Amino acid sequence: MMVSKENPRPGGRSARVQAAVHQAVREMLARMERADVTIPLIAQRANVTPSTIYRRWGDLQELLADVAASRLQPETEPLKTGSGRSDLQAWAEQYADEMSSGAGRQMIRDILAVSGTANAEKCAGYTQQQLRVIIARAEEQGEAFPTLTELMDFVISPIMYRILFDQVPNSDYIHGLISRVMSKVRPSPETTETTVGVSGA
Amino acid sequence: MMVSKENPRPGGRSARVQAAVHQAVREMLARMERADVTIPLIAQRANVTPSTIYRRWGDLQELLADVAASRLQPETEPLKTGSGRSDLQAWAEQYADEMSSGAGRQMIRDILAVSGTANAEKCAGYTQQQLRVIIARAEEQGEAFPTLTELMDFVISPIMYRILFDQVPNSDYIHGLISRVMSKVRPSPETTETTVGVSGA
DNA sequence: AGCTAAAAGCAAATAATTTGCATTAGTGGC
DNA sequence: GCCACTAATGCAAATTATTTGCTTTTAGCT
Numbered sequence: 001m002m003v004s005k006e007n008p009r010p011g012g013r014s015a016r017v018q019a020a021v022h023q024a025v026r027e028m029l030a031r032m033e034r035a036d037v038t039i040p041l042i043a044q045r046a047n048v049t050p051s052t053i054y055r056r057w058g059d060l061q062e063l064l065a066d067v068a069a070s071r072l073q074p075e076t077e078p079l080k081t082g083s084g085r086s087d088l089q090a091w092a093e094q095y096a097d098e099m100s101s102g103a104g105r106q107m108i109r110d111i112l113a114v115s116g117t118a119n120a121e122k123c124a125g126y127t128q129q130q131l132r133v134i135i136a137r138a139e140e141q142g143e144a145f146p147t148l149t150e151l152m153d154f155v156i157s158p159i160m161y162r163i164l165f166d167q168v169p170n171s172d173y174i175h176g177l178i179s180r181v182m183s184k185v186r187p188s189p190e191t192t193e194t195t196v197g198v199s200g201a
Numbered sequence: 202m203m204v205s206k207e208n209p210r211p212g213g214r215s216a217r218v219q220a221a222v223h224q225a226v227r228e229m230l231a232r233m234e235r236a237d238v239t240i241p242l243i244a245q246r247a248n249v250t251p252s253t254i255y256r257r258w259g260d261l262q263e264l265l266a267d268v269a270a271s272r273l274q275p276e277t278e279p280l281k282t283g284s285g286r287s288d289l290q291a292w293a294e295q296y297a298d299e300m301s302s303g304a305g306r307q308m309i310r311d312i313l314a315v316s317g318t319a320n321a322e323k324c325a326g327y328t329q330q331q332l333r334v335i336i337a338r339a340e341e342q343g344e345a346f347p348t349l350t351e352l353m354d355f356v357i358s359p360i361m362y363r364i365l366f367d368q369v370p371n372s373d374y375i376h377g378l379i380s381r382v383m384s385k386v387r388p389s390p391e392t393t394e395t396t397v398g399v400s401g402a
Numbered sequence: 403a404g405c406t407a408a409a410a411g412c413a414a415a416t417a418a419t420t421t422g423c424a425t426t427a428g429t430g431g432c
Numbered sequence: 433g434c435c436a437c438t439a440a441t442g443c444a445a446a447t448t449a450t451t452t453g454c455t456t457t458t459a460g461c462t
Contacts, residue, residue, distance in 0.1 A: 215410090218409085253410055
């Protein structure tokens with residue numbers, strides 16, 4: 001059988017505890033200052049003993065990262081808006097909005113704060129999944145379209161950098177990124193620049 | 202007078218305490234597991250009482266972020282290698298190396314982990330400072346060269362994204378990014394795409 | 403030199419974290 | 433379906449980190 005590598009024993013109670021703790025964290029993050037969120041308080045709200053949380057997650061950072069990663073999982077496919085390009089524009093704007101909101105920003109930070117990269121990779125994986133859907137649709141319709149690597153490098157990365165280091169990217173900025181990456185598409189049938197591809201997976 | 206906005210009273214003792222604490226943190230990060238670095242231990246090594254650290258920095262995360270930000274300040278100008286492009290290539294490779302090393306990665310994470318964006322902005326500011334030097338040199342020699350915004354968006358951002366979310370960028374990858382951003386230079390004298398510029402500062 | 407207040411030290415009080423042991427409740431064998 | 437097995441949780445004591453009121457030191461100023 002093997003349900004998954006994680007949770008050696010995912011049956012009833014463990015799952016309930018995990019759900020209760022996650023929900024407690026989400027509620028508390030919504031209702032109070034993040035600095036006031038502590039493991040003992042979370043435990044109390046989740047009707048769980050603190051040592052359970054310490055044993056399962058280790059510390060607050062890891063727990064917050066775990067919760068954030070699960071919240072960043074997209075629940076819907078990118079909207080169909082008519083063309084690959086406009087799908088991309090609409091999706092990227094929503095992505096930037098969600099990520100640059102106070103809550104979104106904090107979730108990314110929580111994910112990046114822990115030393116293990118598992119959550120961060122999961123997060124990037126979600127993004128790539130969404131982009132692949134858009135790419136596949138565009139190609140199905142015969143549109144020339146950037147590769148996944150190009151989109152990650154020249155649309156997602158600049159947006160994320162600004163969110164993390166600078167200021168929030170607005171809609172015009174995103175439009176500019178997309179214009180630029182689209183204009184590069186199909187520069188010539190066989191061409192230079194195979195060096196960019198590193199994508200893997 | 203007004204020495205700076207920070208440190209209302211930067212004279213002798215405060216400065217000594219700050220230096221001792223910073224050095225203690227650097228030494229401990231070099232010598233032990235980060236999970237074992239605690240404020241009481243830092244205080245002991247710096248010959249300072251823990252409450253001093255708590256009052257000045259608040260908590261361990263803020264202290265680590267402060268130390269990391271000060272360590273990321275570049276100490277030298279980008280090397281001159283002959284052309285703007287090769288300056289950029291050399292500098293970007295070194296930047297990526299430093300940032301993707303275990304220590305560099307951790308410093309970025311420490312900086313991003315705190316809610317205030319002051320340290321993150323400082324860090325991005327350092328990068329821009331270095332790039333401006335390269336740009337100025339290139340333009341002085343009449344080379345066509347990308348703008349600061351273009352370099353941040355299409356060279357730095359992809360590198361940083363990979364470091365944070367994915368895997369370390371290698372030299373070929375960076376070369377590809379630079380080729381691409383250079384190939385876009387001077388598409389036409391007066392041109393479209395004024396929408397990309399948001400740089401500020 | 404002397405005054406003032408910011409910064410640091412000290413120690414007691416509070417809160418978080420760790421840990422050993424007891425209990426509960428999934429999982430698989432029968 | 434019952435039983436044995438063991439992972440996961442609960443509980444409470446011990447440890448460690450953090451906060452806080454008060455005192456002492458010392459930089460900055462006149």
